[in-house]
Amino acid sequence: MTIELMIEAEASGAGRFEHRVLFEQSPDHYPEYGRLLRAELDRVGGDLLFRAPSGRVYRLGRPKTGPDGLEVVILGDDPDGPGLPGEAVDRDVWAFLEWLIGRVGGEWTSADLEKTGAIYRVPGAPVRA
Amino acid sequence: MNPQRIPPEIQAIYPFESRWVRIDGLGMHYVEQGLDQGRPTVLLLHGNPTWSFLYREIIPRISPVCRAVAPDYIGMGLSDKPAHEAFYTLENHTRILGDFVDQLGLKRIVLVVQDWGGPIGFGLALARPGLVAGMLIMNTWAWPDPSHFHASVLPWRMMHAPFAGAHFFLRRNILVERGLYLSTSRAREKLKHGPVLDGYRLPFPTLESRIALLAFPRNIPLKPGDLNWERMKRMEEALPGLSCPCRLLWGEKDNVFPPENAGRFQKLLPACAPPRWIPDGSHFVQEDAPGEIAEEVLKLLDQV
Numbered sequence: 001m002t003i004e005l006m007i008e009a010e011a012s013g014a015g016r017f018e019h020r021v022l023f024e025q026s027p028d029h030y031p032e033y034g035r036l037l038r039a040e041l042d043r044v045g046g047d048l049l050f051r052a053p054s055g056r057v058y059r060l061g062r063p064k065t066g067p068d069g070l071e072v073v074i075l076g077d078d079p080d081g082p083g084l085p086g087e088a089v090d091r092d093v094w095a096f097l098e099w100l101i102g103r104v105g106g107e108w109t110s111a112d113l114e115k116t117g118a119i120y121r122v123p124g125a126p127v128r129a
Numbered sequence: 130m131n132p133q134r135i136p137p138e139i140q141a142i143y144p145f146e147s148r149w150v151r152i153d154g155l156g157m158h159y160v161e162q163g164l165d166q167g168r169p170t171v172l173l174l175h176g177n178p179t180w181s182f183l184y185r186e187i188i189p190r191i192s193p194v195c196r197a198v199a200p201d202y203i204g205m206g207l208s209d210k211p212a213h214e215a216f217y218t219l220e221n222h223t224r225i226l227g228d229f230v231d232q233l234g235l236k237r238i239v240l241v242v243q244d245w246g247g248p249i250g251f252g253l254a255l256a257r258p259g260l261v262a263g264m265l266i267m268n269t270w271a272w273p274d275p276s277h278f279h280a281s282v283l284p285w286r287m288m289h290a291p292f293a294g295a296h297f298f299l300r301r302n303i304l305v306e307r308g309l310y311l312s313t314s315r316a317r318e319k320l321k322h323g324p325v326l327d328g329y330r331l332p333f334p335t336l337e338s339r340i341a342l343l344a345f346p347r348n349i350p351l352k353p354g355d356l357n358w359e360r361m362k363r364m365e366e367a368l369p370g371l372s373c374p375c376r377l378l379w380g381e382k383d384n385v386f387p388p389e390n391a392g393r394f395q396k397l398l399p400a401c402a403p404p405r406w407i408p409d410g411s412h413f414v415q416e417d418a419p420g421e422i423a424e425e426v427l428k429l430l431d432q433v
Contacts, residue, residue: 022295023336025214029347033291067213072292093296100292107282113293116284119311120303122296 008049014057015076021058021089022096025069036104037070050099052092054084060096072096090124138324139331143185147207150232152225158207159200159229163192168430169237169262172230173199176244176269177345178304180206182328183415184241190423195239195430200229202249204341206332217344219245219357223252230260239429241422243267243415244386245345248357248364255367262433264375265425266394266401267414268386271368273361275351278385289346298343299336305329312412314382319416368397374432375401376425380410380417 008014028034040048040060047061056074063071074082074089082089094117101108117125135143145160160181171191173184181199188197201208202222211217226249230238240261242250247269254261270276278285288297297303309329310320319325333339350358375398379391391404405425410417 024292024295027291029291112283112287116287119284120307
C-alpha cells in the first residue's frame with residue numbers, strides 16, 4: 001500500500017466542520033509513540049494537518065472537548081457527518097497508522113501492523129491475495 | 130444506570146432480570162439466580178471483552194443448589210461507562226468489586242474466575258480474608274511476568290498501541306468482532322454471527338462505550354515499573370496464603386494463557402486439585418465448556 005499522507009500547511013478548502021475518527025487518551029502508553037507525536041506537533045507548532053489517500057484533510061491534535069489525549073478528526077463541509085463512506089475513512093485511518101508506526105520504528109513495523117490487521121480482519125487493512 | 134433494552138433474541142438466551150447497585154455514583158449491573166440454601170454465594174467474574182452474558186449457560190445449571198451472582202464491571206456489560214480511560218485500573222475494578230460484595234451483603238463466596246476475573250477476584254480474596262470459601266480458576270494469570278502472547282508485538286501489543294488501539298478497539302471493536310471467535314474452539318461457530326455474537330456486541334455500540342475494552346490490555350504489566358507490576362507481584366507472593374479449596378479447569382487450546390499457567394497455579398495454591406483439562410476448549414472456556422464448568426462449581430460447593 002502506498003501511503004499518501006501529505007502534511008498540509010493549512011486547511012484551506014478542507015471544510016470547517018470536524019468529525020472525530022480516532023481518539024487516543026494514552027499516547028504515552030508506549031512512550032516512544034508519545035515522544036514521536038509530541039515531536040511532530042512541536043515541529044508544526046500546533047495541530048498537524050494531513051491529506052489522506054481519499055484526498056480529504058484530517059487534523060491531528062489535542063481534543064477540543066472531553067478527556068485529555070490526542071484526536072484525529074476529519075474536516076468537512078457537512079455538519080452531520082464526514083461525507084465520506086466508512087470504508088474510505090478506514091483506509092485513511094490505516095494510512096495514518098502506517099505513517100505513525102513507520103516513524104516510531106524500532107520493534108514497531110508496518111509489516112506487523114498489516115499482519116495484525118489481517119488476523120483480526122480489521123477494516124481498512126490492506127487485503128493481500 | 131443504563132437500562133438498556135435487551136432485544137428478544139438475546140433475552141431468549143440471557144433470560145435474567147437486570148439488577149443494579151450504585152457505587153461511586155455509577156450504576157453497576159448484575160444478574161442473579163437461586164437461593165443460598167446455606168451455601169456460599171457463587172460469584173462469577175468475567176474478563177475482557179465479555180460481561181455477565183458469558184455465564185448465561187452456567188447460571189441455570191448451578192442456581193438450583195446455590196445463589197449465583199454475575200456482575201458486569203464498571204465500563205463493561207450493562208454497567209455505566211465513564212469516559213476516562215484512566216478510571217479503568219485493576220485497582221479500581223478490585224475496589225469496586227469489594228463495594229459490590231458489601232452492598233449485596235455477601236459474607237461467604239465461591240469465586241469463579243477467568244481472564245481478568247482472576248486478578249480482580251484474587252485481589253478481592255486477598256483483601257478480605259475469610260470471605261472466599263473456594264475458587265474455580267480458569268484460563269487466567271496472577272503474576273507480573275507476561276505470557277508470551279501478551280509480550281509479543283504481533284498481534285497483541287500492536288492491537289492496543291497508541292492510536293492503533295483507538296482504531297482496533299474503539300472504532301472497530303475487534304476483540305468482540307473477531308477476538309471471541311479466534312479464542313473459542315468448540316463454540317467457535319456461535320461467535321461468527323447470530324444471537325451469541327450479538328449478545329457480546331450489545332453493550333458496546335459506540336466508540337465511547339468501548340473505552341474499558343482498550344484499558345484492560347493497557348493494564349497488563351510487561352516489565353518492572355509498569356502499571357500493576359508490583360500489584361501482580363504481591364498477588365503472586367500472597368496467593369499461597371489462601372488455604373480455601375481450589376479447582377482448576379483449563380481450555381488447553383488457549384494461546385493467551387497456556388496450560389502451563391494451570392500448573393503454576395497448582396504450585397502456588399496449597400489446596401488446589403489437579404486441573405480438569407478441556408482439550409477442545411480455548412480461552413473463553415465458558416463458551417466452550419459450560420457444562421463442565423457447572424460440574425466443577427457443584428463439586429466445589431460440596432467441598433466447602
